[in-house]
Amino acid sequence: MPGMEEALTFTDQHGHRVAAILATPEAPTDRAVLLCHGFLSGKNSTTNKTLTRSLTEQDIATFRFDFFGQGESEGPFENLTITIALGQALAALDQLFARGYRRIGLVGSSFGGLIAILTAARWSHPPTPGVVTPTHPAPAGTGASPHGRASSRGPELACLGLKCPVVDFAEVLRLEFGEAGMAHWKTHHEIPDVTGGPKPVRLRYALYENCLEYDGHKAAAMIKMPTLIVQGEKDDLVPLHQSRRLMEVLQGKRQLEILPGADHAFSKGEDFKKLTTLLADWMVKHLN
Template sequence: MPREKITFPTAAGHELVGTLELPAGRVKGAAVFAHCFTCSQNSKGATYLTRALARRGIATLRFDFTGLGGSEGDFGDSGFAGDVVDVEAAAREMAKRYETKVLLVGHSLGGAAVLAATARLDCVYGVATINAPSDVPHALERIEGDLEAIARDGKGEVAIGGRPFTISAHFVDDTREADLAAKLDALRVPLMVLHSPTDRIVGIEHAKAIFERAHHPKSFVGLEGADHLMTDEADADFASEMIAGWAARFMPKDPVAHPENGVIVRTGNGKWGTEVVTGHHVLTADEPRSYGGEDLGPTPYDLLLAGLGTCTAMTMKFYAEREGLPFHGVEVRLTHDRDHAKDCDHCEDEPRVQAIHRTLRFDGDLPQEVVDKLAEVADKCPVHRTLEGDLHIHTELSE
């Protein structure tokens, strides 16, 4: 996916580092993703989920919380309140960048952080949580160390997820005292709760508690078979598809200027990503990865062949129905040959002749005379005639 590295300040005065995952074409909406406890923006789950949201048109910022990954500050002293402040900073950064309200998505403890942050933000239109705990102190169960000694001595060494950290008594106290229930009572934006019933780290009862406490509108999606960290890309893709479809009902609309005739093509994000707007539809064109693209849409020549192929199929079906001929469907396969001259027996003086090869396969058994007639009709479809006609392309500059 096209992406951009960005930094932004927090209210505490230090910089956070993030990655902005961008759609190849038009940006339909903006989102902030908060990663799981002690993970980073580059964890599998964070990467899979944000890229999947971007594929669906939502520019999504994932970032490292204070003191993690490339972000400045002291993780061991910031506590849960620090995560909430970080989410607020990220949300304001995206709202400012895109001049619109944003979606907050939080994974595990990041889910609790986005729930807590939303009550203090006026730039959020919706929240989605993935495998999130319903009480913040639950996170302390994942810490291996003597928390009582840390409370007595002010700080100490612990292990979280097998990684060493130094945390402060403030970190422990802040996590113990966080009241997520009060934040849920104050939540007044649409909520989607996604949770795996087989999550062994944060049980499904947490999702039930969040969902029951929250106000409507709210939705629930079960992530059957997914692990807590969302390390399977297929699970992340499913979750992102659910979030994007749900969010589309609530996100601020970005009206698309559809042309009355013809098409409008606009450059998008990444190296080749391009948006195509017709009278009623929007699609993305791209190039394969072998050409430096992201393979997020058909190539220009794919679209050219598709235009001829669809016109061919439509014309034959129309003719068969009009003439009362038997017709059960057709498959049209097309390829483009950039250097046809070497295989051409009548174009020695035209070394750059190109060709389109078209193969027709009719469904069912048809009389040979019907097959021959439909093949003849295929050569008369409007796009075929345009491509083989005396075509002129006129280019002018708009004011």
């Protein structure tokens, strides 16, 4: 049954303050799901809040947080990198284990899907150059590090759920902005607001360079936990071939659901309901 929500903060391994909400059911539980939001989104996204309602009704806690520079978390968004986001997701898992949760699932949306993949691989395996740890130091001034978790490894994660995951973020950025847009970004350190806003968004080109240091598909080849991928047939941002290749390289039980006619945002009510039902059911099934 639904219980209560606790707003809290924690720090990542670089000292950045991260804002989060722990939602707990009325009954005590050692089951929880970590929710990773998408690019230019936040912990209180419609997806995260819908999944929280569904999961707490099934006596599963959720932990949602704002990535660096988004929502209520510290840091200028323009300095965001994959390295920072990965470190924060790992620190969030540490928070859950420290609070006594032992059966944990992971859900990532779009950009958060990439972070969830890297997090799942990094949690279970030591760093491997070119997979989930950069082969070069992080760009100066980001506060990032080429290292992974700061703490000891906890119990294995139980399952993974991915909403239209951006497995190859560098490819998506090139396709979205085009050659001219990428050149403008490199020179001016700003991008169009991909959420539809009229003003450009300040973002250092270092993010793209950092993307090239990670291989989401190679990381996925290290993942053995049950994994569900849900993507819209008409996704206008992430190419379907990224999810199809993901299915080929994942090592454990996996399932790909392509929703006919659905776009990247699952903007039709029936598509969004199907998406969140699939993800919640997957978590419940594999956390029991």
